[in-house]
Amino acid sequence: METTIHEVAQRAGVSTATVSRSLRGRSGVSLETAKRVREIAEQMGYSASPLASRLASGHTRxxxxxxxxxxxxxxxxxxxxxxxxxxxxxxxxxxxxxxxxxxxxxxxxxxxxxxxxxxxxxxxxxxxxxxxxxxxxxxxxxxxxxxxxxxxxxxxxDDVAAASTAVQHLLNLGHEQIGLICGNEEDQSMFTVARDRRFGYRAALEAAGIAPDPDLEISADFSAHGGLKAAAQLFGRRRRPSAIFAESDEMAFGAMSLLHRLGRRVPDDVSVIGFDDHPMAEVLDLTTMCQRxxxxxxxxxxxxxxxxxxxxxxxxxxxxxAPELVVRKSTAARHTTRRRAPPGALYAKKAG
Amino acid sequence: METTIHEVAQRAGVSTATVSRSLRGRSGVSLETAKRVREIAEQMGYSASPLASRLASGHTRxxxxxxxxxxxxxxxxxxxxxxxxxxxxxxxxxxxxxxxxxxxxxxxxxxxxxxxxxxxxxxxxxxxxxxxxxxxxxxxxxxxxxxxxxxxxxxxxDDVAAASTAVQHLLNLGHEQIGLICGNEEDQSMFTVARDRRFGYRAALEAAGIAPDPDLEISADFSAHGGLKAAAQLFGRRRRPSAIFAESDEMAFGAMSLLHRLGRRVPDDVSVIGFDDHPMAEVLDLTTMCQRxxxxxxxxxxxxxxxxxxxxxxxxxxxxxAPELVVRKSTAARHTTRRRAPPGALYAKKAG
DNA sequence: TCGAGCCCCGCAAGCGTTTACGGTCCAGCA
DNA sequence: TGCTGGACCGTAAACGCTTGCGGGGCTCGA
Structure with missing residues (x-):
């Protein structure tokens, strides 16, 4: 219960110093004494008070x-x-x-x-x-x-390189209007991440000779809900992107949800790429940057x-x-033939 | 840096006791002394060592x-x-x-x-x-x-009642072969949850005059991956359920993923209901039991x-x-007209 | 003027360890 | 036998606080 090192020492007929040394395997105690002390301590259910131990020893573990x-x-x-x-x-x-x-x-x-x-x-x-x-x-x-x-x-x-890779993937598929759902750079907590990924996004665009369009960059919360709101903003405008790069998979999920609500098909109408390789990304067949x-x-x-x-x-x-591009089924070449899906086909069978 | 209570006491020209009392708002110190001590402590950047404080006071906060x-x-x-x-x-x-x-x-x-x-x-x-x-x-x-x-x-x-409610929802939709993806009851950590929900599942079936079929109960990890494996097992057999009750949303997501891979549509071919109201449930339009x-x-x-x-x-x-049933689009009446979805219609537009 | 009582505050004893230091005992060597 | 040294072990001083107890001074009533 309230067993202290003194009680153990008393029971073992030694000093508290010896008990302490025995228990923590320090030298200066004969093997047999140490063994005996350890047995007694064990049997008494003693374990040193971490508080006191830390105070005395100086480190807290x-x-x-x-x-x-x-x-x-x-x-x-x-x-x-x-x-x-x-x-x-x-x-x-x-x-x-x-x-x-x-x-x-x-x-x-x-x-x-x-x-x-x-x-x-x-x-x-x-x-x-x-x-x-x-x-x-x-x-x-x-x-x-x-x-x-x-x-x-x-x-x-390397968030910059990773973001560039993601955007490059979209560029390769023929997309030019690429929306960005990015973290809020004012948010202290995600500062570097949001900044770097946005930077990588712009860099990739510029390298492809496309001028970044501020209207296509929406900052949001790093969550599905944030992604949904951002996508709503993105698609509430005149010039709508044909692809979206979300700075996190969760944001991407939110965006996909919104696209779904708007009746836009992924990837037929809009390609979406995320960032993380969240377990759910596989479930949703989301193309993403895996960052382990x-x-x-x-x-x-x-x-x-x-x-x-x-x-x-x-x-x-x-x-x-090194992050790795994981290509799944949420990204596709632009200008795919558009087909109407039948009702309820949200979770439809893949093409055989 | 290494400011101790002694230094503060010395600087303030009082005893450590007074410092301690002032800083923790104990009585027995004049208001002005307390104020002065607090100011000096603040200015010295002093804060009591929690270790020592705890050792002395007895509680750890x-x-x-x-x-x-x-x-x-x-x-x-x-x-x-x-x-x-x-x-x-x-x-x-x-x-x-x-x-x-x-x-x-x-x-x-x-x-x-x-x-x-x-x-x-x-x-x-x-x-x-x-x-x-x-x-x-x-x-x-x-x-x-x-x-x-x-x-x-x-x-x-009440996990039992909640599970029953979920299953009842499926029963109401005309399902009789209802698969269960449940947690492993051997797993200490999830013992009660897995047991109670399974119990509720069986109870609902029995109340409807349906004998629980052990073959329809697959235990798995409480994760999307676990749900996927369990669903694979469930649908690798002769008698396949027309609906699935997963004991967690993540399991349900995994199951939906597998159904998708097998070419089975949700909810047209198979209804799925989860448990939790995970944020992603909304994204995937998963019917579920919300447990806040x-x-x-x-x-x-x-x-x-x-x-x-x-x-x-x-x-x-x-x-x-009290958990609450949240009906979305992953559950539907049995015997829906079956239609083939066109290729790439995974994220198809809702019927307009 | 004196005593009671109260308000402040300091003294010092913990809290339960760890560990530097020193003492005892015995083996070993000259 | 006397001395040195090493192996063991105990003593006690921290570690940095908290807090019961008591003392000193001041106020107030008689």
Whole structure:
């Protein structure tokens, strides 16, 4: 129940120092004493109070995971992949969600991590310079997903290149009016991602000799609902695109939903390409850029554990994963013969 | 940097006790002294070490969230809804994922929470009696999502009734061969959910005078992929159902994907009903049972905060939310006229 | 003027560990 | 036998707070 190290020491007839040493495998204790102490502790159901242990030893065996959303696929995937690695290394996970409001006070926010965690994992957060400095001042390893900062561990993909690849795929299919459903660049949390992908989109267009049209770029929430609203805006205008590049699969799903409601067929009338390779993308036959999210989560966790084991090994090279175009059935050449589908054919049989 | 309470005390010309009292708003300090101390602390960028504070005070202002998966929609939703409430009450979130392997040692696992957290939130975990006892022994408030246990706070829906409602909907449409894609009851983590929904399924059939056919019940992973595999099994047999009830929307999506691959139209050839009201359900026009997941997460967090504020208020009544049938376009009456869809009509225009 | 009572505040004892330091004991060597 | 050194182990000082207890000063009523 309330077993303390003293009780174990008393029961074993040794000092608390010996108990502590025995239990954590430190030297300075004879093998037989250590064994006996361990048995007694086990039998008493004793385990050291992490609080006291941390206070005394100075390190917390805890890492903070800081992210902007918990209820979105991407973050769950990262969390799910990182957790086993971290837990496997005996580390605890402290969850911090920073919304837009708090982002302003992020400096203060990070301050709260002081003496609280041994490492910090940031997932797709656009950091200001002062925030970066605040992080550095923590004096603990920092891991980043989705962007990189000098001196911090990081895993990411090349969003610019990936976006260009996606758009190039559409260009190759003969599309010229290509709508973009992009993240809000004002949104601190997705800053780099939204900016980079939009940049890649424009770059690909320009390389093809097409001037980017601001009217074709709609910013929205990184969600199906956001994608739906953005698509509604896109198709409520005179000049409608023949293809859409959505910066996330979920946005793409929303866009497809809207197209469906408008009676536009995918890919016959409009091609749609997403970004992520969300599990549902396969279900919906969505062409997308696969960015192996789980792998990113796994890798940053591995890096974090390594950095914790060997504190002097800070600042290894950023890991850049190569996204891959996954072609499915939501993209097609422009000017396909248009046919009316019969009622209820939404989930119709593929052409035999 | 390394500012301790002593430094603040020294700078303010008072004792550490006064600093502590001022900062945490305890009585016994004059208003002006408290104000001055607070200002100095603020200006020095001081914040108390949570570790030391906890050791001394005895409570941790931390709650553990224990769940079986991190990379699934349901859990992200719960987490996302509970987090703001908890954080708003000044509580930290410690994340514990318990897989199947660890579930066996859950007693030991919970033991690790001792003296570590002020409260525990369990999400859809099938608990054995000894695990329940281990939890009780922790002596802290426990909150449950998805099932309830005497003496613990809990939020859930009536899975049996909800499943029956779903099946009844199919029965009303004239279906008699109704396949079930259900969770694995061996899976500790989803024990109650899988069992209850299967029970509700059978009950509805029996009430309609139809004998449940074990061949029509396929257990699978609670995921799109699991649903796909289960559906493949279901439709690889001689007697094929005319409708499917999937115990989760994600399973339903997988099933729809398979049906699509097999060339079966939804709902013309096969009706599909899911469970959850996943955001994507709207996109895919999936008929489903809405169980307001976020609301469940929010409510259990509120209960937890209340229990923490008022320790003697343990064991209030369980909250039972009423699921609601949301009819969309994936279910239809049996024996619809069958029509071949033209090629590429997967995302076809609705009949005008 | 004196005592009671209250308001502030400091003292110091924890909270349950870890760990630097030093002591004891015995083997081994001269 | 005397001394050195190493293996074990205990003592006690942190770690950075919180908080019960008590003391000093001031107000107020008699």
């Amino acid at each position: 805890t890492v903070a995971v800081v992210l902007p959303y918990l209820d979105r696929w991407f973050y769950g995937e990262i969390l799910g992949a990182a957790e086993p690695i971290l837990r496997g290394a005996g580390l605890d996970l402290l969850l911090y969600r920073v919304g837009d409001a708090e982002a302003r006070h992020a400096h203060f926010s990070f301050q709260r991590l002081r003496k609280r965690v041994d490492g910090v994992l940031l997932v797709t957060l656009g950091l200001t310079d002062v925030e970066v400095e605040a992080l550095r001042a923590l004096g603990v390893p920092v891991g980043l997903v989705g962007f990189d900062v000098e001196g911090f561990e990081s895993v990411r993909i 999210v789980a792998e990113q989560g796994r890798l940053i966790a591995v890096r974090m554990v390594a950095a914790l084991d060997d504190p002097r090994g800070a600042g290894t090279e950023p890991i850049h994963l | 931390t709650v553990a969230v224990v769940l079986p998966y991190l990379d699934r929609w349901f859990y992200g939703e719960i987490l996302g809804a509970a987090e703001p409430i908890l954080r708003g009450a000044g509580l930290d979130l410690l994340l514990y994922r318990v897989g199947d392997a660890e579930a066996r040692h859950a007693h030991f696992s919970f033991q690790r929470l001792r003296k570590r957290v002020d409260g525990v939130l369990l999400v859809t975990l099938g608990l054995t009696d000894v695990e329940v006892e281990a939890l009780r022994a922790l002596g802290v408030p426990v909150g449950l999502v998805g099932f309830d246990v005497e003496g613990f706070e809990s939020v859930r829906i 997941v976020a609301e469940q997460g929010r409510l259990i967090a509120v209960r937890m905060v209340a229990a923490l504020d008022d320790p003697r208020g343990a064991g209030t009544e369980p909250i039972h939310l």
